[in-house]
Amino acid sequence: MKEVSQTEFEVLDVLWQQYPASANDIIERLNQQKEWHEKTVKTLLNRLVKKHAISFEKQQRRYLYTPLIARDEYVESQSQSLVERLFKGKLSPLVAGFAKNKDLDKDDIAELKNIIASWEQENEAENKGN
Amino acid sequence: MKEVSQTEFEVLDVLWQQYPASANDIIERLNQQKEWHEKTVKTLLNRLVKKHAISFEKQQRRYLYTPLIARDEYVESQSQSLVERLFKGKLSPLVAGFAKNKDLDKDDIAELKNIIASWEQENEAENKGN
DNA sequence: CTTATTTGATTACAGGTGTAATCTTTAACT
DNA sequence: AGTTAAAGATTACACCTGTAATCAAATAAG
Numbered sequence: 601m602k603e604v605s606q607t608e609f610e611v612l613d614v615l616w617q618q619y620p621a622s623a624n625d626i627i628e629r630l631n632q633q634k635e636w637h638e639k640t641v642k643t644l645l646n647r648l649v650k651k652h653a654i655s656f657e658k659q660q661r662r663y664l665y666t667p668l669i670a671r672d673e674y675v676e677s678q679s680q681s682l683v684e685r686l687f688k689g690k691l692s693p694l695v696a697g698f699a700k701n702k703d704l705d706k707d708d709i710a711e712l713k714n715i716i717a718s719w720e721q722e723n724e725a726e727n728k729g730n
Numbered sequence: 731m732k733e734v735s736q737t738e739f740e741v742l743d744v745l746w747q748q749y750p751a752s753a754n755d756i757i758e759r760l761n762q763q764k765e766w767h768e769k770t771v772k773t774l775l776n777r778l779v780k781k782h783a784i785s786f787e788k789q790q791r792r793y794l795y796t797p798l799i800a801r802d803e804y805v806e807s808q809s810q811s812l813v814e815r816l817f818k819g820k821l822s823p824l825v826a827g828f829a830k831n832k833d834l835d836k837d838d839i840a841e842l843k844n845i846i847a848s849w850e851q852e853n854e855a856e857n858k859g860n
Numbered sequence: 861c862t863t864a865t866t867t868g869a870t871t872a873c874a875g876g877t878g879t880a881a882t883c884t885t886t887a888a889c890t
Numbered sequence: 891a892g893t894t895a896a897a898g899a900t901t902a903c904a905c906c907t908g909t910a911a912t913c914a915a916a917t918a919a920g
Contacts, residue, residue, distance in 0.1 A: 624867095639909080639911065640908075643908085643909075661915085661917065662868090663867085663868070675816045678812065682808065685739070686805045692838055692841035695821065695842060697809055699846075703821070708822055715822060735876075737879090752897095753898080766879085769879080769881065772880095772897080772898070773878085790886090791886055791887060793897080793898070
């Protein structure tokens with residue numbers, strides 16, 4: 601699947617919210633936030649189809665669009681790519697950056713602790729006997 | 731400062747390794763990894779200058795280039811932008827993704843714990859009396 | 861059935877990007 | 891001093907992007 605551009609992503613992102621969806625559904629959702637011309641959104645939908653990021657099925661004259669990639673997958677690959685490029689693949693410097701800049705609050709810390717605890721539980725078998 | 735493209739970033743990134751640096755220095759460093767034509771690198775340097783991402787000072791006929799933005803700043807802004815776009819600004823889902831995909835090892839977890847411990851130490855004053 | 865409207869398809873068009881080749885200036889060699 | 895070589899500046903060019911307008915087909919309205 602070819603790379604999705606910034607604006608194409610914004611369209612894809614509202615499609616992920618709920619799908620299948622018609623062009624008008626998508627335009628309506630987008631207009632909550634962006635002020636895009638209807639034609640612009642249609643163009644982006646078209647390009648997403650050409651890039652095999654979404655597909656459609658005809659319902660009469662209207663199309664109902666559906667993502668071809670899961671948001672989770674996309675998000676994972678984008679995250680990993682960024683961590684690779686900027687931090688040589690290591691996650692912790694990214695987290696350290698957020699911590700330093702006071703971009704974390706007590707709740708974020710609590711969630712991180714939970715993630716770590718879960719990881720350790722899942723991986724404790726390997727440490728048995730170390 | 732205008733947005734730096736993917737290839738421009740690769741050039742900037744080797745300049746960050748050590749600067750000031752001549753075009754030839756940079757070309758040499760890049761050729762360890764990429765197979766770029768000398769002319770291509772020069773073009774990218776030129777574009778980085780036009781975008782005010784780097785500057786140069788003439789040393790005879792050669793230029794010595796220097797970054798105008800710190801890697802840390804760039805990295806922070808890229809990280810935050812991605813977390814904003816993909817995770818509504820919350821860091822923990824990104825970390826959770828890495829944890830789930832087995833992209834973390836024992837050392838990564840240890841580093842994350844340290845980051846959290848430091849954060850808590852820095853922020854313990856606010857919890858005094860809670 | 862003819863016309864107006866809606867919807868997707870095609871075309872537009874300036875600016876960015878990847879990837880160089882050519883031009884120009886200046887320094888080095890003969 | 892004249893010619894060559896090296897370095898940066900300018901130009902090239904196809905494809906991508908953002909942002910629509912126009913075209914064409916199909917449906918709805920009269």
